[in-house]
Amino acid sequence: MFTDEKKLKRTSKFLSLVLRHKPQTIAITLDENGWTDVEVLMKQLDAFQHPITFQELEFLVKNNNKKRFAFNEDKTKIRANQGHSVNVDLNLQPITPPSILYHGTAEKFLNSIKEKGLIKKNRHHVHLSADIETARSVGQRHGKLIIFEVNTQEMMERGVLFFKSENNVWLTDTVPFHFLKQID
Ligand code: HQG
Numbered sequence: 010m011f012t013d014e015k016k017l018k019r020t021s022k023f024l025s026l027v028l029r030h031k032p033q034t035i036a037i038t039l040d041e042n043g044w045t046d047v048e049v050l051m052k053q054l055d056a057f058q059h060p061i062t063f064q065e066l067e068f069l070v071k072n073n074n075k076k077r078f079a080f081n082e083d084k085t086k087i088r089a090n091q092g093h094s095v096n097v098d099l100n101l102q103p104i105t106p107p108s109i110l111y112h113g114t115a116e117k118f119l120n121s122i123k124e125k126g127l128i129k130k131n132r133h134h135v136h137l138s139a140d141i142e143t144a145r146s147v148g149q150r151h152g153k154l155i156i157f158e159v160n161t162q163e164m165m166e167r168g169v170l171f172f173k174s175e176n177n178v179w180l181t182d183t184v185p186f187h188f189l190k191q192i193d
Pocket residue numbers: 025075077092113114115118121122123125126127128129130131132135136147148151178
């Protein structure tokens with residue numbers, strides 16, 4: 010099956026691109042909740058030089074290191090669990106987060122974050138994690154790492170809403186700077 014780790018990673022990245030950002034790359038569409046038809050997806054992946062069998066797709070959904078994708082119940086549809094820039098409604102329900110969450114980012118963004126807080130840029134939400142390790146790996150992608158502790162307790166008390174994606178990424182709209190404490 011997917012013994013080739015490199016192919017797995019490459020396909021996962023490509024799926025992230027088409028299921029979160031640019032479905033038009035392979036001429037597919039996402040419905041308002043982000044779902045796309047599995048058969049059509051496979052046909053188009055094939056047509057655009059990223060062939061994948063259904064068994065491989067199942068393997069990828071199940072074993073993806075961040076559980077980035079999900080099937081519907083009968084596995085006729087698939088979507089990304091979070092991270093979209095296209096306008097989809099994932100029907101996320103507000104939920105109470107732990108009293109502290111973390112956000113890893115790069116030092117080069119610090120001045121702008123001081124000014125504007127954490128903003129979502131292209132994505133639907135600011136992404137936060139329950140553990141420092143995740144924050145570390147997310148932040149390192151952008152440059153010299155800094156890590157913030159987010160005072161979610163106080164944000165909650167002020168009525169800010171939090172959501173959690175299927176794959177346990179904590180999401181919120183913005184985080185004003187005064188709720189952040191740099192810890193690393
Ligand atoms: C930064 C991965 C300047 C923000 C991860 C981040 C995550 C600001 C970058 C998911 C800013 C945006 C998302 C401000 C925030 N001024 N920079 N005011 N506010 N930033 O990639 O959180 O692998 O859109 O700190 O696991 O790094 O794709 O967000 O550094 O869950 O599945 O702007 O992506 O998941 O970068 O990562 P991103 P992120 P996947």
